[in-house]
Amino acid sequence: MDSTFTLLDLGWQAYFQQQLSLDDLESNRIARICSKTGSNYELVTESGFFTLEDHLDMPDMAIGDWVVADTDNNFLRLLESSSTFENIASNIDTVFLICALNQDFNLTLIKRYLELTHNAQADAVVILTKADTCEDAAEKRAQVEKLDPLLIVETVNALDADSLRCLSPLLKKGKTIALLGAVGSGKSALINTLMQTTAEGKAKRNIGDSGALKIMPSGAILLDTAGMRELQLAEFDSSTIANFADMIALEKQCRFTDCRHEGEPGCAIKAAVKANQIDEQRVADFLLLRNEDGDDDQVTKSKPQEKFYRSAQSDIRARKHSSAE
Structure with a gap:
């Protein structure tokens, strides 16, 4: 494995340089996280690779982060990131x-x-x-x-x-x-x-x-x-679930249980759009949340999507119970 890299090779920029102290420049090492397996981070420097074990006193870090370590490869601090996809x-x-x-x-x-x-x-x-x-x-x-x-x-x-x-x-x-x-x-x-x-x-x-x-x-x-x-766009909160609970209920009226609402006969959602009962853009948003990351042959549900369906069903039941009272 090639271990010869310059900081520029690794993505170093002036934004990170401005965060270094004189001690960092003279005595410490600059490293970028290139992988994480279990509780271990793999980092790369101009001198090669080393491993850091995650500890409770260390901040949350992700692949791509820059850190400062001492000459014995002990963690000193995390540099502020220029962009962050949290925990990813x-x-x-x-x-x-x-x-x-x-x-x-x-x-x-x-x-x-x-x-x-x-x-x-x-x-x-x-x-x-x-x-x-x-x-x-x-x-x-x-x-x-x-x-x-x-x-x-x-x-x-x-x-x-x-x-x-x-x-x-x-x-x-x-x-x-x-x-x-x-x-x-x-x-x-x-x-x-x-x-x-x-x-x-x-x-x-x-x-x-x-x-x-x-x-x-x-x-x-x-x-x-x-x-x-595998980044999921659907981070469902209670308001999102409440907004789409009626769509879940309407979906159950489709002729086919695996209806994708893309022109199949007997589609209750398409019929509601045609009758101006629901907005077409709202349907598009619902279908995005429902079908995103599915393949061409079948609709697969990610864990957030399964949570969405369970929560939506609970919301529907709660509304029915409230109406009955």
Whole structure:
């Protein structure tokens, strides 16, 4: 495993440099967390790798965080992050929000990813994939651009290296990027093509054993963790559940128990939209929460989604009980 890295290779920036003391510069070591397994963090420095065991007196840390350690590799302090996806990843400069230009194009999903990224204090770039299969790519791109006049939006074919040249200015050495997108949006294809084409003759290098941090041929750093891949947008609170409890009840009136409300015969939700009983955008929001991260063949429910369904059912029962009284 290659253990020769400079701080710039690892994503070091002036923002972190400003947080160092004179002692840090003269006597201590600067390290970036590149993986976590159980209670152990793996960190990388210019001198190589070392492991830290998590202790109760240490702050919560995530892959991508920068820490200061002494020459014996003892933890001293955590540097303030420039961006944070809580308990998942830190210090991501740019998030590529991936959405396919096919039947899976979902403006609501893009809006939610944007909100998530902005809350984390990272920059967002929307990448619309499968442009080669879409006849109205320009129209859909215009819809996304209306979300924010300053938002960078690119339409690409993730399998075509030439199509990805527009991303080169975003993949500069030392910049940390991550990808968010639904299953089937083209994340893997995009990564594979970028890894092969961003700079000829240069291979990617894993930072540490896990491969959660990879130096791309361009010199940018890809942060790719299970936490980011499985990141759930649906953080349901009681108000959300209450708002959609009636939708859950309406859904039970559909002819088919596995109805996805996408045009199936006997769909009670589509019938309610047609009768102007419910707003179509509200239905779109409900379907996003219900179906996000499901594959093309079946609807799978994540743990937050299962919690949503259980809580919604409880809310319905409570309303019925209250009415009966």
